[in-house]
Every structure is written in C-alpha cells, then in structure tokens.
Amino acid sequence: QVQLQESGPGLVKPSETLSLTCSFSADTLDTYYCSWVRQAPGKGPEWIGHVYYSGNTDYNPSLKNRVTISVDTSKNQFYLNLTSVTAADTAVYYCARGIVGSTRHYYYMDVWGRGTTVTVSS
Amino acid sequence: DIQLTQSPSTLPASVGDRVTITCRASQSVSSWVAWYQQKPGKAPKLLIYKASILDSGVPSRFSGSGSRPEFTLTISSLQPDDFATYYCQQSSAFGPGTRLEMK
Helix, strand or coil: CCCEEEECCCEECCCCCEEEEEEECCCCCCCCEEEEEEECCCCCEEEEEEEECCCCEEECCCCCCCEEEEEECCCCEEEEEECCCCHHHCEEEEEEEEEECCCCCCEEEEEECCCEEEEECC | CCCEEEECCEEEECCCCCEEEEEEECCCCCCCCEEEEECCCCCCEEEEECCCEECCCCCCCEEEEEECCEEEEEECCCCHHHCCEEEEEECCEECCCEEEEEC
C-alpha cells in the first residue's frame, strides 16, 4: 500500500524559501500525480500544485510565481519549494497522490501523508 | 478560477440521522467531484470520487450524487465516528467545509 511522508523544517524565516520533501513507499508513482496541499490554521485545504513522474507540472495560479514542485523517481521522493514566504504561508503541508482524468479539471487525491506543520516567523 | 460553496457550513445532527451536504461550483468545468472527511489534527480522507464512487473501505452509509454544477454527499444513518468536517473538491478548488456536529 502506498504511504506518503512529508519532511522538512518546521520553522522558516520570512522572505526565505520553504523546502519540503515527500517520500513515498511504493516502487513507482507512474500514472499518478505527486501533489502538495496546504491548510492554514482554521481554514480549508488549498491545492498548491502537482508534478507528474515525467516532470510536467501544474500550479495554483495564486502561488505560481513562487512555487516549484519536482520529482525524483529514483529516490521515491518529490519536492516543494515555496519562495519569499510570509506569515500567510504558515500552514500544515500535505503531500498526496493525485489522479487526473482527461483534463486538469478532472482530478482528485486518494492517498495523503500525515502532514507537516510549517511556521513562518522570525 | 472555480469557486466552490458548501451548505450548510455547520450541521447539527444526532446519531441515526440522515444528513445531506451540498456543494455548488461557480463554473461547470467538470463532472468529477471528490468528498473528503477530516478530523482534527488529521489529514483529509477521501470518501467519494467522480461524484458517486465510494473509495475502498468507506462504509456504504456514505453516498454521493449530483451533476454539474451541484453535487451532494449523503450519510444515510449517522454514526458517532462520522462527526467531522467534510470538504468537496473539484479541479484545483476545495469547498469551505461543512462541520458536522452533535446536536
């Protein structure tokens, strides 16, 4: 069974870059999308973006200028980089396995990691 | 961008009740809607995908229906474990959530 585990610093300073890693247990995520979702305190989830094993990416337009998601299938890991963070980026960050249909509008996430809390503060 | 609204935002209910949560999309871009259950401190858990398909292991008291732009999640007979927050999701958007609480 696929398992996902997020890792990375729990505290990031304002204006710096948030970097997280998601490690997955399965031998391959071929045909799936590696997704990142975050949830600010007391708020609903917010999709950040995803990467396909081929390297194709899609991002939330509201974060597109600051986010990079990449994958290394040889290491069974994928990554999130979010630049120029502010307090508004404080959230629990989840990685998840995404399934996409014929277009990007046909999409859901079926397996989630437990999440990692990231606080932006000096 | 797609905006999702959910109603109600809070739903008081009792064990054994039949409850329905509604999700409406601002644009009819997709027939795929997913529903997630989230408990405090936990990750969202997929319940239903493609509007009406139950994910593996999800109890049959959960069901999904509807067509663009309005979709519903129904719990036929509430169990104590069902009190949680429920989110719909379509494309890159999540709904604001419905908190199911004990009456």
